[in-house]
Amino acid sequence: MTSKLRAAVIGVGVGWNHLAGYQASDLSECVAICDANPQTLNERGEKHNIPQNARFTDYRELLASPNIDAVSVCVPNFLHEPIVMAALQAGKHVLCEKPLATTVAAAQRMIAAAKAANRLLMVCYNHRYRPDVYWLKQQARAGVFGHIYAAKAGWMREGWIPTHGAWFTQKDKAGGGVLIDLGVHALDLALWLMDYPQPVSVSGAAFAEFGQRAQKHHAGHPAPVHFDVEDMGMGFVRFADGSALALEASWAAHREPQQDDYYVRVFGREAGANVFTRKYSEHIVELYTLNDMQPRQAIAIKPDLSAFEGLRRGHHAVVHHFADCIVNGVTPESPAEHGLIGLQIVEGIYQSSQSGSEVKI
Ligand SMILES: NC(=O)c1ccc[n+]([C@@H]2O[C@H](COP(=O)([O-])OP(=O)(O)OC[C@H]3O[C@@H](n4cnc5c(N)ncnc54)[C@H](O)[C@@H]3O)[C@@H](O)[C@H]2O)c1
Structure with missing residues (x-):
């Protein structure tokens, strides 16, 4: 673990708040972004100075990078489970937008996968x-x-x-x-x-x-x-x-x-x-x-x-806390179990x- 969390954001609709939050925190940097829509991807990338070679339309290519410690998953709800699972399997810590999943069963599978991978899975409750x-x-x-x-x-x-x-x-x-x-x-x-x-x-x-x-x-x-x-x-x-x-x-x-x-x-x-x-x-x-x-x-x-x-406040506070948990070992305030309940x-x-x-x- 480097002194700063190297974070990436998958889905930059509301996810742009995660991106801006990682950039604003002294505990993290945003090293890559992904969005299936190239126009959204490039607009956000330009606005936040994310280099071309750090912009992906396929999340699997982003996850293959060894230089990423953690990802925010900010895609439509039904994609939370498959993308969180893939991120955990790739060894990344994950901050997942609310709701954690579309069903209780999916949330339970995600929590079990995080435990098996020994990675932090947190749910984003910015309010x-x-x-x-x-x-x-x-x-x-x-x-x-x-x-x-x-x-x-x-x-x-x-x-x-x-x-x-x-x-x-x-x-x-x-x-x-x-x-x-x-x-x-x-x-x-x-x-x-x-x-x-x-x-x-x-x-x-x-x-x-x-x-x-x-x-x-x-x-x-x-x-x-x-x-x-x-x-x-x-x-x-x-x-x-x-x-x-x-x-x-x-x-x-x-x-x-x-x-x-x-x-x-x-x-x-x-x-x-x-x-x-x-x-x-x-x-x-x-x-x-x-x-x-x-x-x-x-x-x-x-x-x-x-x-x-x-x-x-809001997303900036959540991503800063997420980085603090990984970099400094702080106890997560919104573990995935809260999303499950x-x-x-x-x-x-x-x-x-x-x-x-x-x-x-
Ligand atoms: N915490 C909050 O206050 C808050 C607010 C709004 C939305 N959300 C949550 O955030 C998530 C996203 O919501 P939104 O409003 O940004 O939705 P949206 O539809 O506006 O944006 C989702 C983005 O994900 C991209 N995307 C879709 N499939 C993808 C894929 N396979 N790979 C990469 N990118 C993909 C889309 O192109 C789009 O840019 C949802 O789970 C929603 O519940 C949370």
Whole structure:
């Protein structure tokens, strides 16, 4: 291992954030990129000064390079498993975009392969590095909440069925709809604040009311040609430690026009908290607890998040942490097992929706 991680990015749609993150971190460099679309590949390559001979359209050629320590896998969901497997077999550490895979079984195979190859497999949960959520995690680590026994999380859009990359609305390519796309982010925030308790049962429902009628897709884009996933989903999860969580997510619903509600709420024995915004780039958080002087009165604390200004956020924070794990042996915050638990819950919601009853995990 050299002192800097030599990283590569496969898929430079959202993957360009990984590329920029590796370049911005003092622990890594981006030594190669790959994209099946030569135009996207070269545009990103030019913008980020990646030499021509370090740009690949075939990921297998990129993986054959011995000068790459790790890769970010940022391709459509159905390609996560084959490309992660190939990367692990080639001896690379892997940071995989969310969702880890399209099914629980695929995620389990990927985790087993990472163990067999003795390589790090991490899932990319960039929303943890929002200042509001990160501040809440600091409070949780300091024991401010006590035991968190309940949580609610959601990402509810009014009209935003994705149309770029037609794969998003196809079950065999995406693994599901809004729950596996946006739901896993909100779910992860709640689970992370709760210290990832083990889910034991899931009840839920998934709906497809707009996509198939060519309604409420991305403004200005043509409707998806192929739509066989849910555009709204709800779930209720019980955990082995007795705690519980409610989740909701929608790409499309009859609700406040153009609104994009994003929230995570936790209820602990000693305090509770709420992150709520109608624009997920805004950071709004409140913490609720008892007033020590007047024990019957609740108080709301609105933290000053300015301390987070200028710090790494989002994807830049994830790839820096990934590099830190490999270069300095730091413990991964989002191991692949967290991606597996998210998929167990989402898949549980799909099964419960079909059977009409609670599903054991
Ligand atoms: N963490 C986040 O905030 C976030 C945001 C958006 C997307 N994502 C995830 O990132 C992944 C990619 O999403 P996206 O929005 O960039 O999708 P996209 O369709 O916009 O881009 C995917 C890119 O992968 C390329 N690609 C497809 N097949 C390939 C192959 N075999 N080899 C190399 N490149 C290939 C495509 O040409 C395209 O440029 C998905 O898993 C998605 O869920 C995460």
